[in-house]
Amino acid sequence: MQPPDLERELDRVHTAAFGWALACCGGDRSRAEDVLQSSYLKILDGRARFDGRSSFKTWLFGIVHRTALEEQRRARLRPWLLLGWLGALQAPDGRPDPATALARCEASQRLRRALAVLPRRQRELLHLVFYQDLTIAEAGAVLGVSLGTARTHYQRGKAALREMLKEVDRE
Numbered sequence: 001m002q003p004p005d006l007e008r009e010l011d012r013v014h015t016a017a018f019g020w021a022l023a024c025c026g027g028d029r030s031r032a033e034d035v036l037q038s039s040y041l042k043i044l045d046g047r048a049r050f051d052g053r054s055s056f057k058t059w060l061f062g063i064v065h066r067t068a069l070e071e072q073r074r075a076r077l078r079p080w081l082l083l084g085w086l087g088a089l090q091a092p093d094g095r096p097d098p099a100t101a102l103a104r105c106e107a108s109q110r111l112r113r114a115l116a117v118l119p120r121r122q123r124e125l126l127h128l129v130f131y132q133d134l135t136i137a138e139a140g141a142v143l144g145v146s147l148g149t150a151r152t153h154y155q156r157g158k159a160a161l162r163e164m165l166k167e168v169d170r171e
Helices: 003-012 014-024 029-044 056-077 098-103 106-117 120-130 136-143 147-170
Strands: none
Touching: 003 014, 003 029, 014 029, 014 056, 014 120, 029 056, 056 136, 106 120, 106 147, 120 136, 120 147, 136 147
16 A cells, blocks of 8 residues: 555544553543554554554554554553653544543443443444444454454353443443
């Protein structure tokens, strides 16, 4: 893919990619921005190349996920280098960022709290399917798991969410 096409595709899926980076970073906006920037650098300098074996979005989400895991490992090894001092940046086009848009909705907050309780793999898979409109197969590819494993995590995660949300509604 040529650089102009690559930049156009990155721009097209940027909002969704930031939402996924935010999910991969546990809601930490500063870390999500760093992970997304590192992911874009890997792509633009040629360390990651799109070969067309999946959709562009699936491929990009895989890079973001792996970059977030790399960042998490580095953060555990060198906690003094965390970049928590970076302030929140507003989107250049004036639209609210995905985190702000989600926080505005009470139902979204309940769902996010319930998602946070799920095991990491289930939470990530459900995020990709619910919020990023990926298929279960695509979400499995992003996370590097087989289709069967992805389906299992999807079903278990949905069942657990259903029960948690029922309990909240009863309160």
